[in-house]
Amino acid sequence: ASMQIKDIQNVFKADREVIYEAQNRIRNELRWYRVSLQPLHDESGNVKQVLVNATDIHDLMTIQQELQELNQTLEEKVTQRTAEVRDLYENAPTGYHSLDADGHFVMVNQTELNWLGYTREELIERPFLDILTPESLEKFKTKFPEFIKRGWLIDAEFDLIRKDGSILPVSLNATAIRDKNGQFLMSRSTIFDITERKKAETALRLSRDQLHLANAALQKASQTKIEFLANMSHELRTPLNGILGMSEILLDEIRGSLNERQRRMVGVIESSGRHLLSLINDILDLSKVEAGKVELHLEPIAVLDLCNACLSFIRGPAVKKGITLEFEPDPQVVTITVDLRRFKQVLINLLSNAVKFTGDNGRVTLKVRQNKEQQRIEFSVTDTGIGISREDLSRLFNPFTQVDSSLTREHEGTGLGLALVHELMQLHGGGVYVESEVGKGSTLRFPSHCKEKTAWSTQRRTQNNPMGPNLERTNCNRRHW
Incomplete structure (x- = not known):
């Protein structure tokens, strides 16, 4: 009240309107009002009265206060986010910089400064060319004008020179910032340290070179081995043929009769010679296959004729041991x-091994x-023999390997056969x-992906071919030899 009286007195003295905001308690509620004190004059122009007008602005003041608080909160968040963005820019795991149209630094983040060893003051307004190796400098002179024109650059590799003189290989990506008229203002560039990648590429290149040299040496050694084996096989076959020839002459008794003891001794010579000749052939064949020197001469073969011929070959050894030979052909398979x-x-x-x-x-x-x-034909050979342990299966096809040393003593062989197969x-x-x-036998399956002819696709042919009736006679579910 005293403030209001004083304000009214000031209006009388100053002869001017006074406006202010004040709080007043009404019905135990403190509210805001806008008070207007306006002088009223008499006929002589003197202040005669003061008109007091109070407007309730409590809601408006409340909104203004809330807006001020909200604005303060917003400013704090903007400040916080700006600091976070700045921190992200400065300490990102990649380098950031901007170049003007002349290729000078206008911005650079702390990560890139740390990588290069410079301070910000040492790089700002400095040409980017100053920190490039001669080779990268020439590349930049070509690519930067293209970048300004095109507006982007992707995975361009440059070698930067650190302050201490060491080299930093980087991959650079950039986009152009332009004004509303399309005029180039500056680049927005990122660089990635590719030191480890370059080391890996160098190591890979060295490994490839070493592998190339090793392959060349291996090919040379393989060729040398083939030539050696070819020469040795010829040198060994020549005397062996003489031994086998003379053995056959003695067994045929062309030069005179032999008693039983002499026949057994010559028989041992003849069988041992043939066994040695077989080993020589296996070694030479395996070497040729491993060296890629074997070319297949593919032709359609009658499956029954092929199997019958192979079974006939092993029939003698099987009969000696009382082994039953069984053949189960597929009635649909004609040729392969x-x-x-x-x-x-x-x-x-495989049949001989079985x-x-x-x-x-x-x-x-x-x-x-x-x-x-x-779309393949599968052959399988099953026996009721000694079997193979799980541990030995992994090395079954290794050259010069048999699965058990005891087998070497009981069953002769070099272990070349399955490797060659x-x-x-x-x-x-x-x-x-x-x-x-173990103890129950083995089954060896060997599918062939070669082309085959089947009975349903060749019915017309088998009716007009002499092989047709023969096929009907032999294509039973099981045939005993």
């Missing part, structure tokens, strides 16, 4: 396109099946897969 000599070599090898490792009065079964889904089946687009249990 393979290299006859090599595929026959595979079949005979007979060798099967005890007296055992069983060896040859099966032929067609897998329509995979595996390589030959891979040449035919297949492989060899083994299922075995």
Whole structure:
């Protein structure tokens, strides 16, 4: 009240309107009012009265106060976010800088400064060219004008010179900032330290060079081995042929009769010579296959004729041990396109092994099946022999390896046969897969992905071909030899 009286007195003295905001309690509520004190004059122009007008502005003042508080909060958040963005810019895991149209630094973050060893003052307004190696400098002179025109640059590699003289390889990406008229203002550039990548690339390049040299040396060694084995096989075959020839002459008794003891001794010479000749051939064949010197001569072969020939080859050893030979052909399979000599070599090898490792009065079964889904013909040889342990399966196809040293003493062999079989089946687009249990026997499956002709696609041909009736006679579910 005293303030109001004083204000009124001032109006009388100053003869001017006074406006102010004040709070007043009404009904126990403190509210804001805008008070206007306006002088009223008499006829002589003197202040006669003062008109007091009070307007309730409590709601307006409340809104203004809330706006002030909100604005203060917003300013604090903007300050905080600006600091966060600045911190992210300065301490990001990648370098940031901006160059003007002349290629001078106008901005650079702390990460890039740390990488290069410079202070901000040492780089701002300095040409980017100053910290480039001669090779990178020439590249930048070409790419920077292109960048200004195009507006972007991706994965450009440069070598930067640190303050201490060391080199920092980087990958640079940039976009252009332009004004509303399209005029270039500055770049927004990021650089990535690619030191580790460059080391890895160098190591990889050295490894490739070393691998190339090793491959060249390996090829040379392989060729040398083939040439050596070819020469040695010739040198060994020549005297062996003489031994075998003379043995056959003695056994045929062309030069006179032999008693039983002499015949057994000559027989040992003859069988040992043939065994040695077989080993020489296996070594030479395996070396040629491993060196990629074997080419397949594919031709359509009658499956029944092929299997019958192979079974006939091992029939003698099987009969001596009382082993039953079984053949289960697929009635639908007529021919298969393979290299006859090599595929026959595979079949005979596996059948011979089955007979060798099967005890007296055992069983060896040859099966032929067609897998329509995979479009391949699968051969399998199953025996009731000694079997193979799980631990030995992994090295079954290693050259010069037998799965048990005791087998070497009981069953002669070098371990070359299965290695050669595996390589030959891979040449035919297949492989060899083994299922075995010790004491119960083994099954070796060898699918061939070569083209085959089936009975339903060749019915017309078999009716007009002499092979047709023969096929009907032999295509039973199981045939005993």
